[in-house]
Amino acid sequence: MSTLTNEAPLLTAKDFATDQEVRWCPGCGDYSILAQVQKVMPGIGVPKENIVIISGIGCSSRFPYYMNTYGMHSIHGRATAVASGLKAARPELSVWIVTGDGDGLSIGGNHTIHMLRRNFDVNILLFNNQIYGLTKGQYSPTSEEHKVTKSTPFGSIDHPFNPLALAMGAEATFIARSMDRDPKNLQAMLTRAHQHRGASFLEIYQNCNIFNDGAFEIFTEKSTKAEETLFLEQGKPLIFGAAQNKGIKLDGFKPVVVELGEGVSADDLWIHDERDINKAQLLIRMFDNPKNAGHFPRPFGVFYETDRPCYEDLLRMQIEETIAAKGPGNLDKLLRGNEIWEIQ
Amino acid sequence: MEKQQVLLNDVVIKFAGDSGDGMQLTGSQFTNNTALLGIDLATFPDFPAEIRAPIGTVPGVSGFQVHFSSERVYTPGDICDVLVAMNAAALKVNLRNLKPGGKIVVNTEGFDARNLRLANYADGISPLEDGSLNSYEVIAIDVTKLTREALKEFADLGMKEKDRAKNMFVLGFLYWMYNRDLDNTINFLTDKFSKKPTILQSNIKVLQAGFNYGDTTETFSTTYTVEKAKLPAGKYRSIMGNQALSYGLIAAGEKSGLPIFLGSYPITPASDILHELSKYKTFGIRTFQAEDEIAAITSTIGAAYGGSLGITTTSGPGMALKAEAMGLAVMLEIPLVIVNIQRGGPSTGLPTKTEQSDLMQAYYGRNGECPMPVIASSTPSDCFDVAYEAVRIAVQHMTPIILLSDGYIANGAEPWKFPTSAELQPIDVSFKTTLDEGEVKFQPYKRDEKLVRPWAVPGTPGFEHRIGGLEKQDITGNINYEPENHQHMVNTRQAKVDKIADYIPLQQLDSGPEKGKVLVVGWGSTYGAIKSAVMELQAKGHAVSHAHIRYIRPFPKNLGEMLKNFDHVLVPEINNGQLVRILRDQYFVDAKAYNKIMGVPITKTELVLEIEKML
Numbered sequence: 001m002s003t004l005t006n007e008a009p010l011l012t013a014k015d016f017a018t019d020q021e022v023r024w025c026p027g028c029g030d031y032s033i034l035a036q037v038q039k040v041m042p043g044i045g046v047p048k049e050n051i052v053i054i055s056g057i058g059c060s061s062r063f064p065y066y067m068n069t070y071g072m073h074s075i076h077g078r079a080t081a082v083a084s085g086l087k088a089a090r091p092e093l094s095v096w097i098v099t100g101d102g103d104g105l106s107i108g109g110n111h112t113i114h115m116l117r118r119n120f121d122v123n124i125l126l127f128n129n130q131i132y133g134l135t136k137g138q139y140s141p142t143s144e145e146h147k148v149t150k151s152t153p154f155g156s157i158d159h160p161f162n163p164l165a166l167a168m169g170a171e172a173t174f175i176a177r178s179m180d181r182d183p184k185n186l187q188a189m190l191t192r193a194h195q196h197r198g199a200s201f202l203e204i205y206q207n208c209n210i211f212n213d214g215a216f217e218i219f220t221e222k223s224t225k226a227e228e229t230l231f232l233e234q235g236k237p238l239i240f241g242a243a244q245n246k247g248i249k250l251d252g253f254k255p256v257v258v259e260l261g262e263g264v265s266a267d268d269l270w271i272h273d274e275r276d277i278n279k280a281q282l283l284i285r286m287f288d289n290p291k292n293a294g295h296f297p298r299p300f301g302v303f304y305e306t307d308r309p310c311y312e313d314l315l316r317m318q319i320e321e322t323i324a325a326k327g328p329g330n331l332d333k334l335l336r337g338n339e340i341w342e343i344q
Numbered sequence: 345m346e347k348q349q350v351l352l353n354d355v356v357i358k359f360a361g362d363s364g365d366g367m368q369l370t371g372s373q374f375t376n377n378t379a380l381l382g383i384d385l386a387t388f389p390d391f392p393a394e395i396r397a398p399i400g401t402v403p404g405v406s407g408f409q410v411h412f413s414s415e416r417v418y419t420p421g422d423i424c425d426v427l428v429a430m431n432a433a434a435l436k437v438n439l440r441n442l443k444p445g446g447k448i449v450v451n452t453e454g455f456d457a458r459n460l461r462l463a464n465y466a467d468g469i470s471p472l473e474d475g476s477l478n479s480y481e482v483i484a485i486d487v488t489k490l491t492r493e494a495l496k497e498f499a500d501l502g503m504k505e506k507d508r509a510k511n512m513f514v515l516g517f518l519y520w521m522y523n524r525d526l527d528n529t530i531n532f533l534t535d536k537f538s539k540k541p542t543i544l545q546s547n548i549k550v551l552q553a554g555f556n557y558g559d560t561t562e563t564f565s566t567t568y569t570v571e572k573a574k575l576p577a578g579k580y581r582s583i584m585g586n587q588a589l590s591y592g593l594i595a596a597g598e599k600s601g602l603p604i605f606l607g608s609y610p611i612t613p614a615s616d617i618l619h620e621l622s623k624y625k626t627f628g629i630r631t632f633q634a635e636d637e638i639a640a641i642t643s644t645i646g647a648a649y650g651g652s653l654g655i656t657t658t659s660g661p662g663m664a665l666k667a668e669a670m671g672l673a674v675m676l677e678i679p680l681v682i683v684n685i686q687r688g689g690p691s692t693g694l695p696t697k698t699e700q701s702d703l704m705q706a707y708y709g710r711n712g713e714c715p716m717p718v719i720a721s722s723t724p725s726d727c728f729d730v731a732y733e734a735v736r737i738a739v740q741h742m743t744p745i746i747l748l749s750d751g752y753i754a755n756g757a758e759p760w761k762f763p764t765s766a767e768l769q770p771i772d773v774s775f776k777t778t779l780d781e782g783e784v785k786f787q788p789y790k791r792d793e794k795l796v797r798p799w800a801v802p803g804t805p806g807f808e809h810r811i812g813g814l815e816k817q818d819i820t821g822n823i824n825y826e827p828e829n830h831q832h833m834v835n836t837r838q839a840k841v842d843k844i845a846d847y848i849p850l851q852q853l854d855s856g857p858e859k860g861k862v863l864v865v866g867w868g869s870t871y872g873a874i875k876s877a878v879m880e881l882q883a884k885g886h887a888v889s890h891a892h893i894r895y896i897r898p899f900p901k902n903l904g905e906m907l908k909n910f911d912h913v914l915v916p917e918i919n920n921g922q923l924v925r926i927l928r929d930q931y932f933v934d935a936k937a938y939n940k941i942m943g944v945p946i947t948k949t950e951l952v953l954e955i956e957k958m959l
Contacts (some may be wrong), residue, residue, distance in 0.1 A: 018810070020822065024563060051803040054646070057813075064810045066824065068759040070802040072649060073812025075672050078642040081634065084645030086802075089605045090650040093802050109640075114635040235478055315630060318665045322625035329627035331598045339528065340762075341382050344577055 011048065017244070018068045022308055023061060028205035028215070029180035033127065034066055036186045036290050037096075041069075044086045046094040047085055053096045058101035060127035060272025063098040079107050080115040080124065082309075087120045094194070096124040101142040102132050105161055109141075113170035116199050122266040123193040123200045126163060131212035136253065144289070149211075162282045163203045164303060173198035175304040179205040181220035185231065185300060192302055199297040217288045221300050232301030237269035240297045249297070255282055257296065259260040272301075280304035349523065350581075353567050354413040356421030356520070356774035359437045361430030361454075362399055363392055363406040367509035370428075371408025371846070372757070373515055373529045377756040378412045379582035379759055380528055384573035385412040386872060387757045388420035393612075400454075400462035405437045418872035420756065422947035428514055430454050432463035435471060438870045447481045449514065453488035454654040456775035480505040483564070484558070487513050494553035495603060498546050507545070509550040513883060515754045516554025517634040523569045526551055565886075575763065585724035585753035586613070587611055589683065590620035592731025594627055597653050599732075600739055600771035604629040605647035607640040608657045609662060612695040614685040617768070619658045637665035641682065645669060651801035653735060657683040660702045662691065663709070671710045673812045674837060677789075677797050679738035679745075682733075686750040686868075687945045697943030698752035699892040700868050706928060707897060708748040713834045717741070718897040720748040722871035724761035727753060729950070732768065739773040741844055742796045748896075750918075752869045752945050774806065776800040788821035794847070795840035809933060842898050856889025862958045863910035867893045867923050870916050870946055877951035886959055896923070912958045914938060916946055 016038040024030045041051065041063035051069040057060035057076035062160045064071030066105040070093075075253040076080045079097045097115075104112050104126050115124065123127050131149070132138040140150040142163060146155040167175050186204065205216040218224045226242040238248040247269040256262050271281055280303045287295040357374070361367045368389055378385050382593075390407040396405030413419035422441045429435040431454030442448065455472050471477055472484060491510040495501060512529075519526055530548055533783035537544035583591075597604040599641075606629065608618040620869040622631040630652070634640040641656045648654030657843050658666065662683050673680045686702045688694025706718045718736055721730040727749055734747045775797035779786065788809045789797050800807040809821060816823035818832055855878055866874045871892050878890040893899065893908060905914050906925065913935040928935055938954045940946050 004581050047805065049808055050803055052802045064812070067810075068808055071810040071812075072646075072676075073810065074642065074645070075668055075813055075815065077637060078669065081642040082646035083641035084634075084639070084650075084651075085605060085632065085646030086606055087633055087641070087646075088649045089603065089647035089652040090802065093650070101497070110635055111639050114639070319625045319628055319630070323628070326626050329594075329598075329624055331595055332629075333628075334594065334624070335584075335762045336579075337762075337767070339376060339380055340579050340581045342382050342579050343382055343572070343575045 008262045011042040013018050013042065016041045016068050017171065018066055020065050021064065022066050023208050027209040028059070028210070029129065030060060030063070030127065032180040032183060033125070033186065033204055033206060034063065036183050037067070038254040040085065040187050040190045040194070044094070044191065050092065051096070052086060052093045052310050053077070054079045054086065055096060055098040056100075056101045057131075057206070060098055060292070061103060075104070077103055078111060079103065080111040084111075084115055084118065086118055087122055088312050088315055091121070091316060093121075097123065097124045098121055099126055101126065101128045101130060102164070105163060106141045106235050107168065111167070115173040116167055116170035116201060119198045119308050120312055121199070121310040123190075123253055124202065125190075126195075126201065127206040128163060128203050128205045129206045129208040130215045131208050131210060133208045137211035138176055162284065163286045164201075165287070166199040168281060168284055168304065172201045172304075173306050173308050174200040174282045175284070175300070176201070176302045177203045177205070177300050179216060179300065180207060180299070181221055187256040189301070196305060198308060211275060228297050230286070230297040232272045232299055234272055234302070235267045235273050237271055239266065239269065253282070255286070255296065274302050274305045277304060295314055346893045348566050350566055351417060352570050354411075355426065355522075355568070355570055356409065356424045357428065357533075358407055358409045358410045358424040358441065359428045359514075360405055360407040360434035360642045361393070361428070361511070362433070362507050363396055363404050364399060365406070365430045365923055366508070367406050367430070369406050370511045370515045371410055373411050373532060374518060375757055376582055377519065377524050377528050379580070380578070381524075382572035382575070382760060383414065383570050384417040384575060384617040385757070386420045387411070388752065389694055389755045394476050394692070395835040398462070399954060400431055400459050402433045402437055405434050407434070409891070414573050414808070416573060416575070417758075418875045418954070421944070422949045429520070430510075430514070431711045432459045432471070436463050436465070439891045442480065444479055445481070447483060449483045449485065449517070450479060451487035451510065451514070452484050453486055454923060459537075463851055473609050480588035489552050490553065490557060493548050494550050496880065498542065500542060500545060506546070509547050512547050512550040513557070515553040515555075520555045520558030521567055532651060532826060569774075573760065578761040580761050581758045582757050583725050583728075583762075584755060584757045585727045585749060586616040586685065586755070587620055588725050588760065589721070589727035589731045589747075589754075590617050593621065593631065593655055593681070593735065595728070595765065595768055596732045596735035596771055597627065597629070598765065600653060600735065600773050601769050602651070602653035602739065602773060604655060605644060605652035606631045606657065607634050607642075607647070608632070609634050609637045609640045611637075611659045611662050613687055613754045614657045614662070614683065617683065637662040638669060638864060641666040641669040642672075644680060645673055645676065645678065648673075648680050649676070649801070651799070653739065654679065655681045655683065657685070658697075659685050659687045660705070661701060661788065663705055670716065671712060672713050673744035674714050674716060675813050675816065676711075676811050677742045679742055679798070681738050681745055681747060681922060683731075683747045683749065686748060687755045694943045695862045696751065698750045698869065698920060698945060699830055699941065699943065700750060700870070701922065701941065702748065703867070703896070703919065703926075705924040706748055707721070708807035713838065715838050716741060716897070717745045717844055718748065719745060720868045720894060720896055721753055722866075722868055722892055722894065724753055724758045726825050726871075732893075735762055736771050736827055736846075738848070739771060739843060740796070741755070741794060741840065742799060748868060750869050758958050761776070764874065767800060775804065777804050785808070787819045789816055790819045790861050791836075795836060795843055845898040845901050848895045848900060850902045851893065851906055852954045853906070854890040855879060855939075857901055858889070859888055859909040860887030860889055861910065862886075862888045862890065862912045862914055862955055863907065863952075864890050864914045864916065864955060865893065865907070865923070865927065866890070866916055867896060870918065873946045873948050873951055874916060876948040877955060880948070880952055881955055881959070888955060888959070896926075899930065907931055907933045912936065914955060914958060916954070918946060931943050
């Protein structure tokens with residue numbers, strides 16, 4: 001999302017903290033996300049009073065209370081809908097939605113897809129911890145199959161969502177993934193989300209150390225991160241691995257992991273192009289279980305970006321064009337109507 | 345034969361036909377023609393839930409009743425003087441509401457063997473021939489044949505298109521019968537078919553053919569005239585309930601200076617408000633057709649937080665879905681107008697039929713102690729004032745408010761002595777942009793003498809604050825779980841709504857003495873029936889009065905006293921007894937209920953009988 005920038009006073013991350021005690025569990029991934037958002041905010045060029053953070057319900061949704069901006073902690077699943085109305089009414093505001101895998105993909109799934117379809121110029125930060133934390137540990141729509149939780153003592157039987165595939169299906173114009181344990185990447189993705197004009201969908205892997213500890217360990221821990229993740233950079237070949245010796249090549253429409261050297265150079269690899277919807281679809285589908293043999297590394301970064309008019313701009317234009325063509329509304333004319341009669 | 349003219353005071357006509365026969369259009373054209381002559385009127389459209397039920401069947405019958413008079417009219421009439429039946433099914437459905445000796449205008453083509461079978465008449469039996477209509481005056485016209493005949497020069501029109509104009513024949517015939525001219529309908533057609541000259545010409549031709557048929561055919565000797573009604577002096581127009589409601593909202597937007605945001609999801613019978621407000625982009629109105637009822641209200645909450653006049657419109661099932669978000673609006677203490685055009689329930693119920701059965705839902709239907717003001721409109725034109733008033737209460741008391749109307753009012757029409765914009769009371773509202781003297785920091789839940797908190801909108805520097813659905817600490821608005829604070833906040837939210845009673849008018853009697861035998865108390869669309877019944881009994885010398893309640897929560901401060909001035913209190917409602925329970929609860933009064941829940945309005949006649957039992 002991008003918003004018209006004014007000359008903002010120089011602020012620091014501290015200016016975005018509130019006097020409210022942060023009450024997430026010690027060690028929660030949300031702390032890092034809050035810190036990165038507070039660090040990024042002073043640099044986005046939007047005056048503090050023009051920033052609004054809207055959340056639903058869940059652990060992540062306490063977020064607005066800790067940000068010294070305008071904010072609303074709304075009801076379960078509805079943050080995207082609240083934000084739609086606010087952005088339609090006040091397009092000049094920088095609107096950020098904080099939601100989770102339960103809030104945004106389960107109870108609020110409908111609003112999420114319609115928000116993306118309409119392409120309001122907002123940023124959706126979806127904290128994915130693959131568990132219901134606030135209700136103390138039930139499986140979520142992103143929990144892996146066979147997950148044993150309080151509500152699934154014999155293992156879950158639902159197939160999980162791939163959140164980015166859902167976003168792509170709903171025609172999101174900006175799709176990215178980051179993680180709580182990589183502050184640098186997270187800050188970069190938050191900035192990119194802000195810069196995109198349109199609905200930015202940023203999935204953030206977030207560790208719930210109480211109910212689902214280590215869900216993303218394989219992507220975040222030093223020992224495995226390099227082998228199991230793929231950081232996307234625009235115009236750069238897809239290279240990963242501890243020795244940066246692995247790459248991904250396209251064999252027709254089929255991605256193939258190759259070793260660099262022995263006749264394969266970086267020039268042979270798939271070059272990342274955020275504007276290529278077909279390639280983005282393939283990247284999004286690199287979602288296999290890291291336990292499976294021959295799986296792909298999990299991509300992080302910007303998968304896809306495209307330009308499409310924003311709902312609030314079209315709405316404003318329609319109003320302006322109608323007023324330009326017909327003149328501003330006249331209440332007396334409206335009340336009088338076309339056919340009247342008089343009683344003496 | 346010599347033609348004669350008869351002067352009538354009061355006529356009720358029911359136009360009935362298949363839902364594809366254009367009866368709603370015919371009825372509304374006749375209504376406009378009537379209104380423009382200064383005759384008082386009330387209408388009642390009655391249509392099936394199916395867009396096109398099987399042609400010719402009983403479920404497919406669509407009706408439009410218009411009551412017009414040189415006296416004041418308060419209801420669309422209990423029974424009809426004239427029934428227009430375009431087919432056998434229409435006759436079957438509506439005959440029981442035709443008064444003995446009444447006229448039936450039938451399209452004979454609609455009574456062929458096929459139509460009779462579809463209307464479930466026994467084999468070989470036609471009501472036109474078996475003598476069953478002997479106590480009525482039947483005017484049988486082969487409308488279809490005459491329409492085709494009138495259009496025989498229109499070579500490019502197919503038979504189907506020609507037949508579609510047959511409602512114009514009937515309309516023309518009735519214009520002749522009631523001594524009307526055709527101008528307003530010709531103007532209407534010219535506007536509607538400006539880009540389809542053939543359709544325009546054919547409709548006008550058939551309209552004139554219907555008129556001329558009455559004029560030249562010797563069979564019909566009598567025409568009828570109803571004179572202008574003695575309405576208060578002023579300029580009038582005809583208005584329908586949902587239209588008036590929309591205008592009230594637009595006017596309130598203009599007079600408060602707040603931009604309107606409407607979040608809505610289509611639902612019968614409320615959708616017309618969404619349609620109407622969507623037309624008026626020139627007033628800067630933002631309408632948002634949301635993905636569901638919940639998004640409709642929550643998007644509106646977002647817009648209201650941003651400083652818009654937030655409105656959401658729906659009907660009963662939508663209200664059920666919005667309930668949680670209403671609770672949020674109560675916690676946030678932001679202004680919001682929630683409009684419920686009630687219909688028959690529960691569940692999907694009777695979508696196109698009328699009912700007053702959502703009062704308890706409006707009053708109590710949310711989790712927690714969740715008080716919200718409730719206001720109700722009583723006639724189509726009253727919707728304007730009530731919508732305007734709902735906005736005033738919402739923005740001046742920083743509260744969501746529920747406006748109850750119903751399908752009967754929504755689709756009914758009546759003459760409206762419309763106001764000028766200068767006559768409308770301004771709605772004062774301001775955003776908090778500066779700290780008061782002595783304030784060091786913005787406190788979002790600090791209250792004024794009305795117990796109302798300030799409205800500070802995003803974009804105001806220095807007033808950044810967070811609100812949400814968790815319990816608030818008084819004054820600061822921070823999350824707070826302390827027992828005493830919750831008690832205090834529950835009490836305060838209630839007191840804030842109760843305090844609205846200081847800012848609304850006292851309850852007036854609509855008619856009748858201040859003390860007496862029976863007080864009939866109503867709310868909403870029973871207004872006309874109660875008024876007519878009470879006035880009839882007053883004319884017979886009975887001490888019967890009528891009070892109609894607009895402000896249902898909180899009630900006007902004098903209502904309890906008013907109830908005590910009568911031996912009996914009767915509360916007629918189109919539900920199973922809802923207002924009556926609230927009155928008993930609040931005032932400990934032995935109010936009696938009269939309930940009917942058949943999807944149709946209560947009639948004057950049945951109310952007169954009911955009130956007489958108490959005299």
